[in-house]
Amino acid sequence: MTSRRDFLKNTGLLVVGISSASLASAQDAGPYPDIDFHQLDSWIVIREDNTATFYVGKTDLGQGTGTAFRQIMSDELDIAYDNTDVVMGVTDITPDQGGSGGSDALQTDGWPMRRVAAEARRVLLSLASDRFNVPVEQLSVSDGVVTVTANPSRSITYGELIGGKRFNVTLTGDRVNDLTGQAPLKAVQDLKMTGTSPQRFDIPPKVDGSLKWAVDVKVPGMVHARNVKPPTAGAQLVSIDESSVSGIPGFIQVVREGNYIAVVCEREEQAIQAARQLKAEWKKPEASPFPPSDDLHSFMRAAEPTSSGQPSFEGDPDAAFAGAAKRFEGDYFVPFVGHTAIGPAHAMADPTDGQLTIYSNDMKSYGLRNGVAQFLNMPADKIRVVWMDGPQAYGRTAADDAGFEAAYLATKLNRPVRVQWMRDEETAWDTKGPAYAMRMRGALDADGNLIAADQDFRAIDYNHVGYNEHDSVLIAQLTGRRRTTPAAGRASVSTDSYAIPNRRFSTHVVSLPLIWETPLRTGNLRDPDGPQVTFGSESFIDEMAYQAGADPVAFRLKMLEAGTGDDDGFRRTRSIACVKAAAEAYGWDTRTSPKPIADGDILTGRGFAYSYRSQTIAAEIAEVEVNRRTGKVWVKRIVCAHDCGLVVNPVGLRHTVECALQYSLSRALHEEVAFNSEKVTSVDWGSHPSLRHSDTPEKIDIILVNGDPNPDRPDLPHYGAGEASCKPLLAAVGNAIFDATGVRIRSVPFRPARVLAALNAATA
Numbered sequence: 118m119t120s121r122r123d124f125l126k127n128t129g130l131l132v133v134g135i136s137s138a139s140l141a142s143a144q145d146a147g148p149y150p151d152i153d154f155h156q157l158d159s160w161i162v163i164r165e166d167n168t169a170t171f172y173v174g175k176t177d178l179g180q181g182t183g184t185a186f187r188q189i190m191s192d193e194l195d196i197a198y199d200n201t202d203v204v205m206g207v208t209d210i211t212p213d214q215g216g217s218g219g220s221d222a223l224q225t226d227g228w229p230m231r232r233v234a235a236e237a238r239r240v241l242l243s244l245a246s247d248r249f250n251v252p253v254e255q256l257s258v259s260d261g262v263v264t265v266t267a268n269p270s271r272s273i274t275y276g277e278l279i280g281g282k283r284f285n286v287t288l289t290g291d292r293v294n295d296l297t298g299q300a301p302l303k304a305v306q307d308l309k310m311t312g313t314s315p316q317r318f319d320i321p322p323k324v325d326g327s328l329k330w331a332v333d334v335k336v337p338g339m340v341h342a343r344n345v346k347p348p349t350a351g352a353q354l355v356s357i358d359e360s361s362v363s364g365i366p367g368f369i370q371v372v373r374e375g376n377y378i379a380v381v382c383e384r385e386e387q388a389i390q391a392a393r394q395l396k397a398e399w400k401k402p403e404a405s406p407f408p409p410s411d412d413l414h415s416f417m418r419a420a421e422p423t424s425s426g427q428p429s430f431e432g433d434p435d436a437a438f439a440g441a442a443k444r445f446e447g448d449y450f451v452p453f454v455g456h457t458a459i460g461p462a463h464a465m466a467d468p469t470d471g472q473l474t475i476y477s478n479d480m481k482s483y484g485l486r487n488g489v490a491q492f493l494n495m496p497a498d499k500i501r502v503v504w505m506d507g508p509q510a511y512g513r514t515a516a517d518d519a520g521f522e523a524a525y526l527a528t529k530l531n532r533p534v535r536v537q538w539m540r541d542e543e544t545a546w547d548t549k550g551p552a553y554a555m556r557m558r559g560a561l562d563a564d565g566n567l568i569a570a571d572q573d574f575r576a577i578d579y580n581h582v583g584y585n586e587h588d589s590v591l592i593a594q595l596t597g598r599r600r601t602t603p604a605a606g607r608a609s610v611s612t613d614s615y616a617i618p619n620r621r622f623s624t625h626v627v628s629l630p631l632i633w634e635t636p637l638r639t640g641n642l643r644d645p646d647g648p649q650v651t652f653g654s655e656s657f658i659d660e661m662a663y664q665a666g667a668d669p670v671a672f673r674l675k676m677l678e679a680g681t682g683d684d685d686g687f688r689r690t691r692s693i694a695c696v697k698a699a700a701e702a703y704g705w706d707t708r709t710s711p712k713p714i715a716d717g718d719i720l721t722g723r724g725f726a727y728s729y730r731s732q733t734i735a736a737e738i739a740e741v742e743v744n745r746r747t748g749k750v751w752v753k754r755i756v757c758a759h760d761c762g763l764v765v766n767p768v769g770l771r772h773t774v775e776c777a778l779q780y781s782l783s784r785a786l787h788e789e790v791a792f793n794s795e796k797v798t799s800v801d802w803g804s805h806p807s808l809r810h811s812d813t814p815e816k817i818d819i820i821l822v823n824g825d826p827n828p829d830r831p832d833l834p835h836y837g838a839g840e841a842s843c844k845p846l847l848a849a850v851g852n853a854i855f856d857a858t859g860v861r862i863r864s865v866p867f868r869p870a871r872v873l874a875a876l877n878a879a880t881a
Contacts, residue, residue, distance in 0.1 A: 147472035149209035149501040154293045157240070157286040159212050160233040161194070165280030167261045168200045173230060174214030174293070175222050176206040176480050177319065178510040180776075180839055181769035182222045184317045188310040188765055189227055189835075193234035193303060196261035196275060198310050202318070206482040206504030214293055216481030217510075218584070218641070220837030223765060224731065227835055229296040233288065236298025240286055244278045304831030305763060314768035319506070331505035332537070334465045334476040339533040340369060341385040342526050343392035345378040346546060347595075349795040350635045351402035354378065361396040371395065372529055376634060377595035379526055381534065389539070405794040406631030413577075414450045414864070417554040422625035423579045424605050432619035437569035441560035445664050448556050449653035450864040451847070453549040453577070453790040454642060457805055460508030461543035462515035465535040466527035473500045475524055478507020479516040481584050488517075488585035489524045492593060500524075511780070513584055513640035515547040518591045525592060544805050545797040546591065548640030549790055551578040551606070555653030557660075560619075565665035567676065569619040572657070574650055578606030579628035582640040594634050603632055606639065609646045611654030612729050612844075614689035616679035636797045637790070644840035647730060648781060648847050652865060655726035655848035659710070660861065668707045669725050669852065670700050686732040686834075687826055691760045694824025695736040696727055699758035702820050703738045710852070711859040718746045721753075722857025726845035732834075733841035734760040734824070737778075739849040743857045748873025752782055752850055753815050757842055760822040763835040771819045774842045778817060781846035783808035787866050 152159045152172075162170045171190045177183040183203050191198045204211060214226050238258070245263040246253045249271055257266045263278070265271040274280075290296040305311070322328035347354070354376045362368055367383035368391060380391035408416045438444060464477040473495065479485045482502040490497040507516065519536050526534040538546075553576050560569035580603035582589050588600040608624035629637060662672035674696055683689045699705075703723070712722060720743045727736040740754040759774050787806045791799040799805035825833060847865050854872065855861045860879045862872065 146470050147501070148498040149472070150498045152210065152212050154212035154296060155288050155290075157233060157237060157284040157288060157298070160230070161237050161284070163275050163279050165276045167274040167276035167280070169194065169196055169275070171201060171203045171230070172211045173203060173205055173226075174211045174216070174483065175226055176217045176482065176504050178217055178480055180773045181317045181319070181766065182217070183319065184315065184769060185223060185765045186227070186230055187318075188313070188315070189231050190234040192308045192310045193231045194238050195258045198315055200261060207501070208482050208486045209501040212293060213483045216483055218480060220730065220733070220839035220841065222837065222839075223835045224837040225294055229294055231302055232297045232300070235300040235302055236286065236288065237284065239298065239300035240284055241275050241278055245273055248273060248278070305833050306831055311763070311765050312767065314766050317769065323506075328506060331476050331478040331507045332460060332463050334505070334535075336465070336467050336533050339465065339535055340381055340383055340530070341388040342379045342381045342522070342534050342536045343388040343539070344522060344536070345380065345392050345395055345397060346542060347376060347634065348399055349401055350406040350637070351631045352376070352399040355398040355400050358396040362391040362394050365391050365394065370530065372526060375596040377592055379522065381526065381530060385535075385537070401795070402631070404630060406635055407629040407637055407792065407794065409794055410452065410790065410792045413452060413552060414554055417552065417575055417577060417627055420627040422575070423628045424626045426608065426624035428621055428623045430621050431617070434569045434571050434619040434621045437619035438558070438560045438571070441568060442563040443561040443664055444558070445660060446556070446558045447657060447660055447863060448554070449656055450555070451553045451649040451652055452865075453552045453637060454784055454788050455544060455549055455790050455805060456509060456511060456514045456547045456642060457544050457807065458509035458514055458547070461538040461540055462519035462547070463507070463535070463537040464516070464520040464523040465533060466523035467533040468527045468531055469533070471499065473524060473527065475500070475502045475520055476505055477502060477516060477520045478505055478510060479520050479585070480510045484585035485517065485520045488587045488590070489521060491587035492521055492590070492598070493524060493528055511643035512550070512645060513548050513582060515543060517585050521590045521592050541800040544800045546636045548582050548638045548642075550642030551576045551581070551639040551646055551649070553608075553646065553649035553653065555650065557653060557657035559657065559661045559664070561661065561665050565667055567617055567661050567665070570617050571621045572611060572654060573623040573625070574608045574610055574653070575625045575627060576606065576608035576646060577629060578608065578626050578639045580604055580632045580639070581606040582638045591638070599633055609650050611650050612647070613654065613727065614680060614692045614729070615658075615673070615676035617676060637792070643777075643780065644730060644843045647728065647840065647844040648784060651726065651728045651844040652847040652851065655728065655845060656851050656863065659724070659848070659852040659855065663710060666709055669710055670696065670705055671707055673725070673727060687824070688729055688732060688734065690826055691734050691822070691824035692727065692729060692736070695734045695758040695760050695822050698820050698822045699725070699736040699738055699756050702758065702818050703756045705738070710856040712856055714859055718744055720745055720857040722853045722855070724849045724852025724854070724856055726848035726852060728841070728844040730837070730841035730844060732762065732836045733838060734822070735842040735845055737842070737845040737849045739846065739853045741850065741853040741857055743854055743872065745858070745876055748869035748871070748876065750786060750850070750854060750867050750869070750872055751812065752786070752853075754817070755782070755814050755846070756818045756820070758820040758822050759838070759842060760824045761836040761838040761841070762823075762825070763833045764821055765835055767821065770821065770838055773838055774819050775817050777840065777842040778846060779808055779813070781843045782812065782814070782850070785847045785850040785865055785867060786812060787868065789866055
């Protein structure tokens with residue numbers, strides 16, 4: 118195979134259909150310098166057969182962003198979508214766009230992709246102008262064919278103009294997201310593929326089994342490793358009896374550094390056996406590393422914060438509370454939630470020829486390369502990361518940790534090493550979404566207006582684990598290579614556009630007793646802390662509507678419409694449009710909550726919640742059935758009104774939102790991390806359940822809203838859609854349970870035992 122770098126140096130010819138899977142069997146010898154993102158040739162290749170490949174530095178985590186990238190780039194380039202393909206997240210052949218995260222793929226990174234494609238179109242039209250000796254203005258282009266408008270018999274393809282050659286055009290911009298050429302972008306109305314829904318290119322091979330996943334990679338001489346984690350949090354390794362595993366067929370080596378242990382064998386099942394059989398002596402810590410999960414809320418409320426944010430104010434909350442007609446206070450709690458990927462963390466690292474290639478589904482392949490380079494003290498240009506499809510990638514999963522382990526062991530043994538965690542390790546030791554304890558106070562005037570809100574958010578997030586940090590990945594902690602100053606972490610506040618005249622936000626970060634080498638490591642989980650804070654804030658708004666004797670939707674709309682300003686993305690205006698659209702689609706009847714409590718075992722209710730993430734708005738309604746005899750909650754229907762600006766792929770967007778809603782529903786009904794004072798005890802699908810088929814709503818309605826004040830403007834922006842709809846659902850379900858039962862449950866998840874206990878306590 119012609120290497121990407123040789124291609125860029127020489128011809129411009131590259132085999133169509135290149136993929137990460139094919140790269141696994143056709144490796145370049147290195148070194149692997151960064152691709153120059155200023156070169157147009159780094160982004161687009163056009164071949165003589167009039168097909169094109171786009172090279173982008175993002176990864177597709179299952180939302181179909183790769184398809185959307187092809188759509189917007191083929192639109193700006195004016196080439197048939199079916200004549201394009203895309204290569205993503207392979208560090209030595211794609212520009213460094215930082216990998217994926219933050220739902221910014223289209224909102225931020227889509228713009229430079231569009232601009233480079235538009236610039237390529239400009240250059241190609243200029244070449245055609247020279248070829249036909251007519252001004253560019255007298256040319257038209259469609260599907261990669263340039264035609265003299267006045268004489269359609271005179272035409273030429275992009276492939277005939279440049280196939281097999283370089284553009285040799287340098288783009289401007291200090292950062293990759295500022296990258297631009299001379300060409301303007303097309304008006305939205307001139308885009309052809311944008312707004313349509315071609316079949317995602319990744320789905321057929323996933324369905325027929327032909328896709329090669331990161332977990333499937335094999336190379337000659339590859340061996341298998343399993344790590345042996347401490348039996349309790351904070352345990353110190355005293356000794357290892359290697360003779361306990363040396364007789365296992367295929368045994369190669371035990372690797373130990375500090376408290377990190379790995380066993381390496383020729384075959385995977387041998388490594389699994391060795392990890393289970395290895396005899397090691399550990400010393401428990403003298404003090405408990407953390408309180409039991411049942412005591413976590415009270416621990417958080419009593420703990421001295423490691424840091425507190427400067428409170429932010431609007432108006433004079435204290436004066437407003439002093440003169441209020443009615444006051445309310447409520448405490449809300451969201452526990453730790455794990456990533457619990459359906460396929461445990463894995464990676465393979467190949468150190469052939471003094472270079473290091475890592476095959477991983479890590480969402481930030483450039484970060485993995487750079488972090489491993491620092492961890493191993495290797496030049497970054499001797500390492501490349503090949504991103505490939507894999508399981509759940511909602512935030513900072515254990516894929517980072519497995520990639521570092523594979524690289525570490527491969528360089529230790531000087532042979533390819535594949536690492537995979539076990540199910541119980543994944544569930545216990547992956548990073549956790551931070552737990553939140555929230556205290557909300559509200560004040561109403563005599564007319565039932567919310568005149569003051571005092572919102573206090575407290576998160577266990579000290580020593581937050583970032584992406585691919587060489588001094589905070591688990592192997593760095595266990596080997597003692599950790600940073601001297603732990604990450605401060607953060608606590609976030611709610612996001613809404615309510616006009617509350619007097620408001621105070623306070624934030625605090627607290628720490629567990631054990632900071633390092635703990636399974637309760639906090640890291641980003643999909644919308645890192647949005648579902649937590651929105652559960653507190655939107656449950657609180659619902660409670661204030663109840664105190665005011667107001668309909669929950671009308672109460673919110675009154676505060677949204679009372680605002681007089683807006684930001685440059687028209688967030689308040691678009692919030693109003695989404696709230697109204699959700700209510701209309703559901704058939705919301707104006708009344709107070711709770712509804713009159715019905716007879717019989719099944720109680721029904723509806724709940725509303727709204728929030729935004731960056732510039733994407735989500736307003737959601739959950740309709741529930743609550744079994745008063747068992748406590749089981751079934752969310753029968755979900756309505757989500759969603760505004761993310763310009764919609765690139767409507768079907769893909771609907772699927773993304775629907776999946777986010779069901780993922781959030783799993784968190785609302787089931788997911789929490791359980792632990793005693795020594796270790797995590799929720800280590801499988803029984804003890805850490807997730808959404809079942811029987812939990813699936815009967816109906817999910819997704820309304821795509823364009824609430825822009827000028828919805829037909831030619832520069833309508835596209836915003837990110839991956840995470841915003843995760844934020845309101847926990848609160849919407851909780852508000853629906855209150856509507857059905859008259860009982861407010863201020864902690865999630867709404868497992869049957871918790872709901873039943875609350876119902877029984879209310880009637881005792």
